[in-house]
Amino acid sequence: MKGLATWLAVALAAGLPGLVSGERLAKRDSSSTVTLTVNPSGGNASSPLLYGIMFEDMDHSGDGGIHGQLLQNNGFQGDNPGLTAYESIGDVTIAQDMDHPVSDAIHSSLQVAVNANATGFVGFANTGYDGVPVMKTTYLCEFWMLGNYSGNITLQLVGSSSGKVYASHNMTVVSSEEFTNHQTTFNSSASSDGNNEWRLLFDSALVPNGTLNFGLVQLFPPTFNTRSNGLREDVATFVDDIKPSFLRFPGGNNLEGLQIDTRWQWNLTIGPVVDRPGRESDWFYPNTDALGLDEYLWWCEDMNMEPVLAVWDGKSYGGILSGTDLQPYVDDILNELEYLLGPSNSTYGSLRAQNGRKDPWPVNYIEIGNEDDLTGGCDTYPDRFTQIYDAINGSYPNITLIASTITESCLPSDPPAGVVYDYHYYREPDALVAMFNLWDNQPRSQPVMVGEYGCRNTSATDGVFWSSILCSCSEAVHMIGLERNSDVVRMAAYAPLLQHFGYTSWSPTLFGFDSSPDSLTPGTSYYVQQMFSANRGTTILPVDTDADFGPVYWVASKNNTAYIVKLANYGAEKKTVHVNVPNTTTGVLERLSGSEYATNQPHEIKVRPNSKTVTSSQGNYTIHMDPWGVAVLSVTSGATALHFSLGAIIAWQICIFLPQLL
Known part of the structure; x- marks a missing residue:
């Protein structure tokens, strides 16, 4: 790492020579025509993990987002949940009841007291996360119940304002003075909007002047790969369409905790949801942690992504632990790794098997902390990093470890070989384009991960705005720079991933949605990520x-089936690009363009990519680039499908790591 800080400062301030021979960086060319000839040999290896995603629960991207469970505040978790999302129905009084916890983790329940004049069916509603998505599908419903009751319970999905009933399902329930679990499925028709609620009703005549308690109410539409406690199918499919190759989790700031005690704790996010206490998150609302450690790893498996797990390294926003004070937490990391990687007859490996995963999880990358160059972590990170590195590497020498910063002054003076350095940056468009050649002169023995990046106009009110063509084009330019250096830039992730439009605290994200039908809205940057990742x-x-x-x-790049040329025109004038790819005849050209500040906003998708088939007997292709336009040309000697194999990834990893082992 000698001189890395000096190198980084120089790289940001000045143009550096290109990595691949035949190219150079200089002042912008004013010509309206560019001619490129792709050399089919030479060049450098490219990381198969380059394009991935980073996830943390923010903007209700987890609870109320990609996690399938639709009802809010179902475990009364967090510092002061109150009766958020609950409403009484009929002549009853509802309250959070601390005297009747559902479990050791879920410390309270909803008490429904039937008033003396009550008649008919009464109960309560949950309005979800700014509404409940009501679709024509089959829902799974689950709840815990306490109190003497034997009779029918009616579950409904109803328009909150219209009163229209989209689903009504009767079930027979026998309940006693101990909490019991009840599950059922029911079908629903579709609502035309998101202003809906879920209702639970019971016969007031069977509870005269009495009370019933309900806890951990859950409502799931179909889940991705039909996983129990899984991801919401439509949202997860939208992520899968990006074709990400890794998932960095669980954050992000949400790993660290506002206080040490509210950090993300792996052992409190596993097992039955009723045994997960949740916590107050770093993003102004509670986390249920129903999307927990195993769920993240099932997500990786179902989308064929490499897990990149971050572990807590002693830094929270409310305090930092180091030295002997940190050691119990280092021991906890090793317990977590035994849970993930240990045999099913080990102490923690057997717990993993009990939770539904007999075989070890394939975790090969672990990041030590998050952004330790920020919020006061820099002074102690060298020691904290070394303490955790030595513990993990001593027991799991084949795991690749990632430092949460690239700042030299925040790192050990002589870092271990093979460490990957994580660098995060959000920039305005011109500044992001200026970083195009940032990694050209990065020492090839010092691999990096760009764990978070994106174009962000921080001059907007509260930093909230929608991704524009200008921003997305600047990201494409920067991604071209990352790809040219993808022998040393191992992984890169645009961040954040997604948002619920009703709960935005950070924007833009790749895409967003709300509780109404067909609300999934890709930002223009979503399409750039999709175009680059899929090719x-x-x-x-x-x-x-x-x-x-x-x-x-x-x-330009190649795989075993195609040659690929990615282009971006970061300028206000049209450009014509003549591309020669020898010995190719056919392919597909995909383009994304629009006016400089064109955006996709909630429920209003104005900008989409378009594609067309291209042919050439001589391998010559002419591409007309609109201002701020992005294009991907994929051509072959015939019509073949673009694909990647596990063998290619393994071969790349052998090429990278074998020299370090010899």
């Missing part, structure tokens, strides 16, 4: 040209 090469190829980078930027 990947295993080798970055040299490009022969007399043009200079800017305003047109490019990168």
